[in-house]
Amino acid sequence: MAENGIPAAQRGRKHLLVREYVRSLIVDAEPGSPAPSERDLVEQFGVARMTVRHALDGLVAQGLLERIPGRGTFVTKPLIDMQMRLSSFSEEMERRGKVPESKTLLARRETAGPGLARALETEVGSPIVHWERLRLADSQPIAIQHVYLSLDTFPRFLDDALPSSLYYLFADRDLMPTWGEDSVVAAVATEEEAESLELEPGAPVLHISRRSFCREVAVEVTRSIYRADRYTLWVPVLRPEHLR
């Protein structure tokens, strides 16, 4: 079972290479412009067409691409514009004109359970950093944020001083996330969460789980619990072309 030096995320996953290549093409392409044809990608990457189709399937499912039989594959209008972008808590708060602050509640080594291993694309039992912080804006508690990183990706994380911003760390290691996916759900605060957030237990909170990727590599998983009375998520949306 010894890793032979090749990162687990890279072994036998050609479709991710293709997908991230195409994603990089369409991030700042104009809506409606054509993506490379499937057969062109087959030639470029020297893979089977099924592999290319699988790669594009993911982008179509995310609403970034649209297939039109007989014509080609085209860049859709982006679903997300300015506000709902991949940015850090600090960036978000600064944009809202507030002073961000954070207090570390916990920073320790753990081992990956099945869920985390899958999300971070590592193996069950592999070493993980769990960093829990209370996040404040203008000295008022806003959220509890759990960050999970693979220690294989950030080996010296717990040896060095904790970074002031996670995103500086990503930039240093050339792993700045380029895209991600958020899951949003409502919940009520547990007793522990209520205490940290200065809420009554049972008060509503917003759970936002995020997986961030740099190219095709899963970089971080965060689970944030926001006070519903101090945080509203704002998402601009566009109507997908094919529904008009």
Place this chain on the structure above:
Amino acid sequence: MAENGIPAAQRGRKHLLVREYVRSLIVDAEPGSPAPSERDLVEQFGVARMTVRHALDGLVAQGLLERIPGRGTFVTKPLIDMQMRLSSFSEEMERRGKVPESKTLLARRETAGPGLARALETEVGSPIVHWERLRLADSQPIAIQHVYLSLDTFPRFLDDALPSSLYYLFADRDLMPTWGEDSVVAAVATEEEAESLELEPGAPVLHISRRSFCREVAVEVTRSIYRADRYTLWVPVLRPEHLR
């Protein structure tokens, strides 16, 4: 190659046969119960495994099935994982393979307060339609939806029969929304909401407020209250080039 027993109308769509067969199996299966294995389906239907996988991909994307490597494919809990985009409740539910339904709780003329007036870009005291519906998927209550329209924009709304879909009405009047903005916040169900949604009062709910625009015109304001246990939001995010 020319296996026949099936009408020519459906030729070349074997994956749909497999998909609908599996869907029929899992409609009233308990969450967590296993679906047939891919290789079993290959034998049952006499198709290639890629075809079976394609069939199951659709059900996985709709959130009906969950794949677990090494174990099998299983029926998920009925949680609706909805992608944030400007589309109607019905469209989203159909995309998820569920049967949408709605019950009108209220439909009357009101006058705009300051908040609504600003949101709909009319004047305070101007006539407004307030339409409240209970929204269901596969006969299970999912959300309460309050729709507010300006009676200046839709003068005959309350005189005609209520439309089966609001978006048909928009299409008729050439006011199909092209973009919008959503505000998302967590809350707990009021007694009244809990009753309609078949929840305990105090259970977590997701409030989604939407303003939809057709070009520069504010067309509708909706305020929806979703059951948190049956509804999550999925938001893909991209990091803009200039922040990298």
Place this chain on the structure above:
DNA sequence: ACCCTAGCGAGGTCTAGCCCAGTTGGAAGG
């Protein structure tokens, strides 16, 4: 009684083709 391992079956990925149905643009013919 314990642990370890081999094997089996699950899904994950990939190949190198095949034919089909739409779309399109240019060449041939009126």
Place this chain on the structure above:
DNA sequence: CCTTCCAACTGGGCTAGACCTCGCTAGGGT
């Protein structure tokens, strides 16, 4: 000049295998 038609694309669907890793379990050895 215009129309018609076809060839060269596009994606959609499908085949019949291959090899990989993961999760579980039944046996076997200690």
